[in-house]
Amino acid sequence: xxxxxxxxxALFVSSYVSIGGIxxxxxxxxxxxxxxxxxxVTGSGAGGVPKSLLERIRQIPGAxxxxxxxxSVMIPGKDAVKLEIWGVDTQTDSMLRLFxxxxxxxxxxxxxxxxxxxxxxxxxxxxxxxxxxxxxxxHVATRSGPADLSVAGAxxxxxxxxxxxxxxxxxxxxxxxxxxxxxxxxxxxQVAGVPADELKAVAKGYQVRDVDTLSPEARDALLRVQxxxxxxxxxxxxxCFVVFxxxxxxxLERMKELATFRAIGAPRSQLLxxxxxxxxxxxxxxxxxxxxxxxxxxxxxxxxxxxxxxxMFPIVANAQPAMSQSSFVIGVAVGLFTVLAAAAVxxxxxxxxxxxxxxxxxTYRLKHRQAAAFWIGVPVLALGxxxxxxxxxxxxxxxxxxxxxGLALLMPQAVLTAAALARTITSRLFGFxxxxxxxxxxxxPQRTAFNVIAxxxxxxxxxxxAAVVDGLTTATHKWIRASLPFDISVTASGLSNSVYxxxxxxxxxxxxxxxxxxxxxxxxxxxxxxxxxxxxxxVVGIQTRDYLEAHRRKGSLWWAHLIADPDNQRxxxxxxxxxxxxxxxxxTGLHVGDAIDLPTPSGTKRFRILGEIxxxxxxxxxxxxxxxxxxxxxxxxxxxYVDIQLSDPSQLAAMQSKVTKMTSDDYAAEVINxxxxxxxxxxxxxxxxxxxxAQVWLASIIGFLGIANSLIIGVLQRQREIGLxxxxxxxxxxxxxxxxxxxxxxxxxxxxxxxxGGLLGGWLPLRHFTFVVTGYLYPIVVPWAEMAKVFVxxxxxxxxxxxxxxxxxxxxxxxxxxxxx
Numbered sequence: 001x002x003x004x005x006x007x008x009x010a011l012f013v014s015s016y017v018s019i020g021g022i023x024x025x026x027x028x029x030x031x032x033x034x035x036x037x038x039x040x041v042t043g044s045g046a047g048g049v050p051k052s053l054l055e056r057i058r059q060i061p062g063a064x065x066x067x068x069x070x071x072s073v074m075i076p077g078k079d080a081v082k083l084e085i086w087g088v089d090t091q092t093d094s095m096l097r098l099f100x101x102x103x104x105x106x107x108x109x110x111x112x113x114x115x116x117x118x119x120x121x122x123x124x125x126x127x128x129x130x131x132x133x134x135x136x137x138x139h140v141a142t143r144s145g146p147a148d149l150s151v152a153g154a155x156x157x158x159x160x161x162x163x164x165x166x167x168x169x170x171x172x173x174x175x176x177x178x179x180x181x182x183x184x185x186x187x188x189x190q191v192a193g194v195p196a197d198e199l200k201a202v203a204k205g206y207q208v209r210d211v212d213t214l215s216p217e218a219r220d221a222l223l224r225v226q227x228x229x230x231x232x233x234x235x236x237x238x239x240c241f242v243v244f245x246x247x248x249x250x251x252l253e254r255m256k257e258l259a260t261f262r263a264i265g266a267p268r269s270q271l272l273x274x275x276x277x278x279x280x281x282x283x284x285x286x287x288x289x290x291x292x293x294x295x296x297x298x299x300x301x302x303x304x305x306x307x308x309x310x311x312m313f314p315i316v317a318n319a320q321p322a323m324s325q326s327s328f329v330i331g332v333a334v335g336l337f338t339v340l341a342a343a344a345v346x347x348x349x350x351x352x353x354x355x356x357x358x359x360x361x362x363t364y365r366l367k368h369r370q371a372a373a374f375w376i377g378v379p380v381l382a383l384g385x386x387x388x389x390x391x392x393x394x395x396x397x398x399x400x401x402x403x404x405x406g407l408a409l410l411m412p413q414a415v416l417t418a419a420a421l422a423r424t425i426t427s428r429l430f431g432f433x434x435x436x437x438x439x440x441x442x443x444x445p446q447r448t449a450f451n452v453i454a455x456x457x458x459x460x461x462x463x464x465x466a467a468v469v470d471g472l473t474t475a476t477h478k479w480i481r482a483s484l485p486f487d488i489s490v491t492a493s494g495l496s497n498s499v500y501x502x503x504x505x506x507x508x509x510x511x512x513x514x515x516x517x518x519x520x521x522x523x524x525x526x527x528x529x530x531x532x533x534x535x536x537x538x539v540v541g542i543q544t545r546d547y548l549e550a551h552r553r554k555g556s557l558w559w560a561h562l563i564a565d566p567d568n569q570r571x572x573x574x575x576x577x578x579x580x581x582x583x584x585x586x587x588t589g590l591h592v593g594d595a596i597d598l599p600t601p602s603g604t605k606r607f608r609i610l611g612e613i614x615x616x617x618x619x620x621x622x623x624x625x626x627x628x629x630x631x632x633x634x635x636x637x638x639x640x641y642v643d644i645q646l647s648d649p650s651q652l653a654a655m656q657s658k659v660t661k662m663t664s665d666d667y668a669a670e671v672i673n674x675x676x677x678x679x680x681x682x683x684x685x686x687x688x689x690x691x692x693x694a695q696v697w698l699a700s701i702i703g704f705l706g707i708a709n710s711l712i713i714g715v716l717q718r719q720r721e722i723g724l725x726x727x728x729x730x731x732x733x734x735x736x737x738x739x740x741x742x743x744x745x746x747x748x749x750x751x752x753x754x755x756x757g758g759l760l761g762g763w764l765p766l767r768h769f770t771f772v773v774t775g776y777l778y779p780i781v782v783p784w785a786e787m788a789k790v791f792v793x794x795x796x797x798x799x800x801x802x803x804x805x806x807x808x809x810x811x812x813x814x815x816x817x818x819x820x821x
Contacts, residue, residue, distance in 0.1 A: 002286040004705045008238065009290025014297040016330065017323050017524065019354025035099035037066070037190035038198055042207045043601055048185045049206055056202050062193040065096040067186045069176050072503055073140035073147070074359035074669070083140065083166045087176025098192055110151030114172050118179060119152040127154045130373040141669075142179060145506075185635075205603065205807050209533055236631035237404045238457050238702050241342075241450040247700070250666075253352060262355040271351050279343040280336065287335025291589035293515075294331060295323050350429075370445055374413035381406025388765035389650075394771045403760075404457065411449030416442055430741055433734050436725075437741035440714060449745055451710050455703030455797060456753025459790045463758020467764050469685055475615045476681045480674065482559040483615070485550040485665035486523075486643035489677075490669050505637035505669050512662060513644050521548050522644040526630050526638070530599050530623075537584065538618035541596070541630030542574060550645055562611035563624070571610060575629040578607035583775025585612045598623065600633040619774035704797050707746055710737060711805035720773055721808060732810040739806045740799065747798025751791035758790065 006624040041057070043049040048069075057065045069087035074080055089095055090110060112134075113121050124130065124568030132138070136151040155170065177183045190211065191199060201206045253791050258271055372716055384402030419442040441448045490513065493504035507524065514522045525545035529536045548564050552686060563579060571577035578598075580590070590596065592611055597604050607625070615622045631637045646655050652673060660671045715722070763780050771777045 001280055001709065002289065002314070004702050004709070005339055006282055006290035006293055006334055007284025007286050007702050007705075008338065009331055010293035010297050012298075012334055013291050013294025013327070013331040016299045017295060017327055020324075020327065020415045026246060028181075035190070036064075037192050037211055038196065039191040039196065039208055040211050041189040041191060041199070041203050042187070042209075044349045046186045047099055048182075048246075048601070049189060049203075051184045051186055051586070053203060053206065054186065054189055057189060057194070057199065059204060060194050060198060063199075064094055064097045064192045066098045066190050067173060068188045068190065069180070069182060069185075070187050070502055071142075071176070071180045071182075073142045073149075073231060074705050075138060075140055081167060083138075083211025084110075085176065085179075086168065086170050086172050087180075088172040090172045091174075093139065101121065107542075109155075112152035113170065116150055116152055118147060118171075118175060119150040120169040120171045121155050122151060122169045124154045124156060124167045126168070129166070135285050135492050138800065164620060183779050185258065187261050190613055205599075208211050214574055225360060237401065238454045240707075241404075241454045241457075241706070243409065249592035253621050255353070258350055259353070259355040259819045262351075266734055272347055275347040275350075276340060276343060280340050283336045283339030284332070285330040286339070291328055291331040298323075306439060310531055356403065370413040370416060373409045377406045377411075379406075380409060384761065387763060389768055396765045399765050403757075404453070407453050411444035411453055415445040415448045415452070418749070419445075419745075420449075426741060426745070430737060432730075432736075433737040434741055436738045437745060440738070440742055441745060444714065447710050447714075448746065448749075451703070452749040452753055453704045454706045455700065455794060456757060458700040458703045459750065459754030459794055460757035462762055462763035462790050462793075463755055463783060463786055464766055466783035467759060468778070469764025470775070470781040470783045471762070471767070472616075472685050472770075474781055475684070475776070475778045477678060478680055479614055479616045483613075484643070484674060484677070485547075485554040485645070486674065487649055487652060488644040488659055488673050490642040490644070490659060490663055490671055492640055492669055494804070503758060504636070504640055505642065506638055509639070509642045509663070513659065516658060518647050518651060518658070518661065519644055520554060520647040521546070523550055524627060524639040524643040525643060526627055526634070527640040528630070528634055532596075532598065533588065534585075534619075535620045538622045538631065540622060540624050541627035541634075542618075542624060544569065549645070553645060562613065566609045571608070573626050573629075575605075575610075575626065575632075575779055579611040579624040580610050581615035581618070581622040581624075581775075583615065583619070585609075586775040586777070587621055588772065600743065601632045601635050605633055616776060619776070621775060654692075660751045683786055700793070700797060705797055708741065708801035708804060709741060709804055710746075712808060714742070715739065715805050715809045723813070736810045739809050740802055743798045743802035743805075744795065747795040750798065751794030754790045754794055755787045758787075 010303055041049060041053070052069050054065055057063055067087075067089050070084065072082050072084050074082055092115060107122055113119050120138070130138075131149050134151055134153050136548055138149045138151065140147055140149055147172075153261065157191075171179070177185075196210075250411065260472070261271060262268070263663070294313065310774070316694055356749075380402055384399045384404075384406055387399035387402065395542055419438045423435060423438040424788075426438050428434075489508060490505065492505045508523050513519060513804075523543045525543070526545075528539050528543040531537075531541050542565065548557065549562060551560045551564075557564060563572065568577060572579070578594075578596070585591070590609060592609050595608050597606050605625075613624065644659065646652065663669045663671065727730070759782070762783075767778065767780070
């Protein structure tokens with residue numbers, strides 16, 4: 001019991017400290033990179049902010065403003081490496097005033113970086129890994145073509161450098177502008193010494209936020225991570241049912257003892273205090289052990305969660321379990337509350353019995369029927385399932401609690417009914433052993449029911465997770481095949497690194513790709529982000545006519561038929577209309593025909609929504625506009641993707657090698673095909689749910705312990721009955737078969753609960769919770785393979801849990817058992 005409590009607490013604590021560790025890592029990263037800055041000024045997506053804004057901010061009395069520009073270059077070779085270059089201000093003291101000496105760049109190194117053409121300062125770790133020193137030359141491929149960079153020196157390791165990573169370099173801002181062809185534009189400006197209102201007045205039209213405020217992508221990441229609390233809640237409920245079942249058995253086993261104490265004058269309060277104190281000690285030991293185990297488990301959870309978060313946006317680095325005094329107290333409190341709440345119900349029921357009635361055999365079981373609880377459980381379960389349709393985070397957690405509570409009330413009567421129906425079948429299949437097994441289940445319907453729910457609930461998580469993954473995978477595969485009419489895509493940044501990247505490639509790659517033998521059609525796409533109602537939405541610009549022609553050639557124009565409509569196309573090309581993704585419509589409550597005001601680098605632009613399209617590329621919503629319109633508004637003609645159709649798709653591998661060779665030496669670009677995109681999409685979905693794996697199996701162990709504990713208690717409780725059966729000729733083998741059949745029936749019941757509960761959980765709370773968070777209402781999918789796996793696992797776990805009770809029942813001494821009172 002102590003171990004079961006410890007595992008339940010460990011699951012809760014591991015989620016709690018893991019989420020806390022990730023939040024602390026994100027804030028620490030923001031704080032370390034920001035230095036002494038208080039505010040961050042950014043623009044709309046890749047448009048950034050104009051350099052003229054920097055000068056206006058610096059004119060505010062007391063203001064310290066440091067500009068930043070960031071881009072990636074590729075170091076070609078067999079093991080190509082992407083190097084992130086930060087353009088920083090070396091012409092004023094703003095960097096020194098905001099960041100002090102935390103970067104530890106020497107004065108001579110800073111001077112060389114400022115004065116030497118195309119010189120960079122690299123990290124010591126990167127210099128060591130590449131055997132680079134001062135004066136070394138690094139050949140790189142940039143957005144605009146090849147370049148040679150000179151190493152001005154190395155920066156010592158510091159907290160900020162650890163967060164940025166080793167593949168990072170610093171360059172004078174003016175030189176970075178020339179290298180990346182971004183004259184007069186900055187990515188961000190970090191500011192200190194200015195009140196927020198005054199800064200917002202000067203930076204009107206741009207975003208001003210506290211550097212400690214989580215970015216939209218960080219908030220999205222944390223929202224996904226917080227789903228772990230739902231799993232922890234399930235685990236705690238499972239632990240609660242196991243504890244309740246065991247406490248009930250131990251209390252009822254002492255009914256005569258309690259009745260005797262009552263008869264000689266012991267007050268109810270004294271007996272209740274004794275029972276609760278007993279389980280308080282169990283809960284305290286288990287909770288403390290669980291907190292320690294949870295901290296250890298959190299390292300495993302963190303590893304899985306960090307991969308899921310960073311697959312979308314690399315914002316978590318060096319996250320550690322955030323264990324504090326308050327976390328310890330909360331973990332212990334949760335465990336104690338669970339144990340005491342589970343112990344209080346049977347304890348109160350036991351001490352309320354009349355001593356005279358309690359001394360009579362079977363009084364409690366005959367008096368406490370299960371029908372009333374069943375009819376209470378029906379509306380509770382219905383309410384839980386009904387709340388799951390709301391999809392909000394808090395209501396989803398409440399729905400989980402109510403659903404489990406409803407099942408707990410329903411299951412004892414269901415066990416009585418099912419055992420009565422199964423008794424005939426088991427008797428025919430297994431003889432008298434089968435009859436005894438079902439009869440034993442009927443004698444303790446609550447204990448049986450809670451064990452079935454405990455194991456079934458743990459396994460239901462597996463089915464629910466599989467339903468989510470399969471549903472999203474089915475939807476994204478269908479969408480990718482329908483919406484992307486290319487064979488190969490040249491992208492400025494690999495999708496496996498970050499889907500948030502806004503890096504670009506020159507438009508000249510379109511004509512180069514079109515001239516390659518074996519290429520039949522090309523078109524360009526630009527991606528960026530824009531703020532909208534507190535979120536970052538994706539904006540995509542397409543070469544409309546070329547994109548539609550690509551769909552016609554692929555035979556997939558049905559997906560883009562709204563864009564191809566002549567009336568829509570006229571408004572679209574004129575820059576008056578825009579298409580919105582279905583999840584954007586769902587999240588914002590807008591409708592087709594409504595007007596929206598979209599912030600762009602050229603100012604706010606009003607569009608009319610021409611139609612909605614299916615899209616799974618961005619969880620906060622996507623808008624599609626014409627490429628020329630977007631280039632005009634975003635003040636740049638560069639592209640994010642150059643998409644290529646092949647004359648002979650069977651030559652995909654050879655053509656991908658040709659395109660890679662064309663781009664690898666001169667441009668910081670990566671080449672990817674549709675199959676690889678499908679694989680990346682699957683990886684993101686799997687990583688988002690991988691954190692559940694460790695918790696599912698530990699929750700299953702709790703269910704395993706519950707069944708083993710229940711069966712052992714059942715053997716101990718029936719020693720007199722077992723002795724009498726042995727005395728009248730029943731063999732030890734028949735008794736062992738009885739316990740094994742009992743475990744088998746529990747396993748079958750748990751497997752069915754796991755399958756049904758998992759399907760309902762995946763189709764209702766999780767599906768609608770995903771819809772509220774992302775706007776994606778993925779199709780209902782039945783994960784047949786996972787269901788079969790869960791059913792087999794339930795039976796195997798139940799049978800393994802019966803090994804010790806089977807051995808114990810065969811060792812019960814006949815004469816001693818008969819004398820037991």
